[in-house]
Amino acid sequence: MKIFKxxxxxxxxxxxxxxxxxVLNTVGHEDVLLVxxxxxxxxxALEVVIKNYFDKSKELHASLQEVRKYHNQIxxxxxxxxxxxxxxxxxxxxxxxxxxxxSNKSPNYSFVYDQVVSIGEIVSTTIVSHYFNSQGLFNHWIxxxxxxxxxxxxxxxxxxxxxxxKLISKGVKRKVLNITQGFLxxxxxxxxxxxxxxxxxxxxxxxxxxxxxxxxxxWKDVPGVLNADPRYFENAVLLNQxxxxxxIELAFYGASVIHPKTLQPLQKKEIPLYVKSxxxxxxxxxxxxxxxxxxxxxxxxxxxxxxxxxxxxSIDFDFIMENHISEIFALFSKYxxxxxxxxxxxxxxxxxxxxxxxxxxxxxxxxxxxxxxxYNENVSLYTIRHFxxxxxxxxxxxxxxxxxxxxxxxxxxxxxx
Numbered sequence: 001m002k003i004f005k006x007x008x009x010x011x012x013x014x015x016x017x018x019x020x021x022x023v024l025n026t027v028g029h030e031d032v033l034l035v036x037x038x039x040x041x042x043x044x045a046l047e048v049v050i051k052n053y054f055d056k057s058k059e060l061h062a063s064l065q066e067v068r069k070y071h072n073q074i075x076x077x078x079x080x081x082x083x084x085x086x087x088x089x090x091x092x093x094x095x096x097x098x099x100x101x102x103s104n105k106s107p108n109y110s111f112v113y114d115q116v117v118s119i120g121e122i123v124s125t126t127i128v129s130h131y132f133n134s135q136g137l138f139n140h141w142i143x144x145x146x147x148x149x150x151x152x153x154x155x156x157x158x159x160x161x162x163x164x165x166k167l168i169s170k171g172v173k174r175k176v177l178n179i180t181q182g183f184l185x186x187x188x189x190x191x192x193x194x195x196x197x198x199x200x201x202x203x204x205x206x207x208x209x210x211x212x213x214x215x216x217x218x219w220k221d222v223p224g225v226l227n228a229d230p231r232y233f234e235n236a237v238l239l240n241q242x243x244x245x246x247x248i249e250l251a252f253y254g255a256s257v258i259h260p261k262t263l264q265p266l267q268k269k270e271i272p273l274y275v276k277s278x279x280x281x282x283x284x285x286x287x288x289x290x291x292x293x294x295x296x297x298x299x300x301x302x303x304x305x306x307x308x309x310x311x312x313x314s315i316d317f318d319f320i321m322e323n324h325i326s327e328i329f330a331l332f333s334k335y336x337x338x339x340x341x342x343x344x345x346x347x348x349x350x351x352x353x354x355x356x357x358x359x360x361x362x363x364x365x366x367x368x369x370x371x372x373x374x375y376n377e378n379v380s381l382y383t384i385r386h387f388x389x390x391x392x393x394x395x396x397x398x399x400x401x402x403x404x405x406x407x408x409x410x411x412x413x414x415x416x417x
Contacts (some may be wrong), residue, residue, distance in 0.1 A: 086131075
């Protein structure tokens, strides 16, 4: 079996859905499982719904109707018959969401988040499945939530691999096209959980691992994995081959093409990963497997914007020792702060952090009780794998350097631009 993952950009409109069918007809679809994300920017739109819900905003109903309207237009563009079952099914999913919003009593933001945003993947795959059936490509639609079992760490759930393995082995049909959702799972009480943003790649890897798949292909709007984001760097180069180890390093530092958690389960069973273009599906793209670290050998650039450079020093000029660092990292974990770089001296400790859950202000107040706290907001973190002097110049020219760190293979620079 092969696992194909299509992200939101590939199914953002009716033309995109039709193109996915074209890709499958071009490359083959027998014994394939499709993992599909929410359409376009649906997750972002549903995050607005959640914000309006908690703010008790008068815009709640209108924001939810915008999501309905967006999907209804795609339906109208795909199906001539407005009495088609897909209209009923999609409306039923949105009715379930509205019922949850009316009846929910939980004040837990992360719990509500997972129950609401999950509708994006459910509706997306419902539309794609019905459209394929209407075009003669019959398929098996799977609700992924009963198959991928997790803990109840909502928004970043951890997979129960043993239980998930058993359920996936029973829930997927062989020799046919299967369609399911990325990003989602469920806890022991069958409440929906999510695996973290961009978690659809991870979902594809979970299915590949549990099914012993032949390969995983992530279909994107780029020709493969590039050595740099072309939005920020000129003359980006296509990487033909990356080793698992190198891909994990790139993902760890923030390369956006491959989700960080995707690679470990694939490496364990040596399942190759391909990143290919859904615009030109016959192009070879990039392969990730055992072998040479990089082909071609070149520097790789990763940029993370909107970072915080946090510096802590002892109030009484005491040393920053292991017990202090342990305490600081426990707080980072508690407040879900992502640490991307660390540097310390005898009396100070600096970290570049990512505050994706907007918890930094609460953390800062706690830290200020024991440390002198200073920080720079909206800094940029550049990481260069396999750096050389020319690569360093690319990121340092005409920028204010706040911190620089170099190891054998990697150079990291924090700048204020």
